Amino acid sequence: MKDVPGRLAAEGVSVWLDGADADGLAEAVRAAGVTGARMRAGDPDRAESAVRELRRACDLLLPVHEDTRGRDGLVSAGLDPGCARDAEATLAAARALWHAVARPNLLVRIPATAEGLEAVAACLAQGIGVDAALIFSPERHREAAGAFLDGLERARAAGHDLAAISSVASFSLAPLDTAVDGRLARAGSPEARAMAGRTALACARLAYEGYEEVLATPRWRALAALGARPQRLAWTSTEVGDPAHRDTRYVEELVAPDTVAVLPRALLDAVVDHAEVYGERVRRHYADARRVLGYLPWFGISHEAVAKSLEAAALEALVGAVRGEPRVRSLTAA
Secondary structure (H helix, E strand, C coil), X not given: CCCHHHHHHHCCEEEEEEEECHHXXXXXXXXXXXXXXXXXXXXXXXXXXXXHHHHHHHHHHHHHHHHCCCCCCEXXXXXXXXXXXXXXXXXXXXXXXXXXXXXXXXXXEEECCHHHHHHHHHHHHCCCCEEEEEECCHHHHHHHHHHHHHHHHHHHXXXXXXXXXXXXXEEXXXXXXXXXXXXXHHHCCHHHHHCCCCHHHHHHHHXXXXXXXXXXXXXXXXXXXXXXXXXEEEEECCCCCCCCCCCCHHHHHCCCCCEEEEEEHHHHHHHHHHCCCCXXXXXXXXXXXXXXXXXXXXXXXXXXXXXXHHHHHHHHHHHHHHCCCHXXXXXXXX
């Protein structure tokens, strides 16, 4: 049997479980070599139980965290999405969750809205690990990377150990293709149909190009010299919506060093069963990715406008999911 998780790890890709509880995470660690998790929300009537669940998950992955010196073995936990437009409220919720769980491998998950990115930088400045989530465009990813650098510089000024601060930037894939492909289908031409299923990969690859550009800056090199680790890109919403494509497509096509593939359990099983790992599949496609995004305006589509609408819709959906549950708002997944 081919060891797909092992081959991904050899290429620098970590595999995390999405939507996990602690029991499901433990089984996935044993069966598939999972090295991280995005946790689902706890019982809305049992905030203390939710904190215990997060502690269990963190403890399960703590050996990985220690073995990788903090690079991996991380657990992402959501905050109240209703705070996404309020930087101060987000920071307060993040600080409360961080201290309640009290584990070094916790990441607080913050939607990367304009206000959310203020909170991302503020959390990092206080030594709190962050998952900057709901990123739908390379432009927004660059802003998240800027918030990451700002936060680490402030953490250094405050005397925090940069080697102890972790962060990922979560780039959402499937909603991009679903939204753009719907618009292309309405265009109806053969040229429009030929563009289907190409936008998410193009945007993700250009986000990775931005990641590499950050690592080449003097600003980053100064932080790295003090022990800082990069803010890795994590590919999320990885379930392919179009049955015409392979179900493992996003995993196979976004293999690149120092990335994270965040997979729900059904997709994790599919990846282990039949994914094909062909080596690195991102950097040599930068020019093609720019061409794809350059073609979209021919059909009246702006990938940046689509990204903004997806961010707004995602936040509205998340807020709706927790409306009327104020007692555990800070523990609700985002």
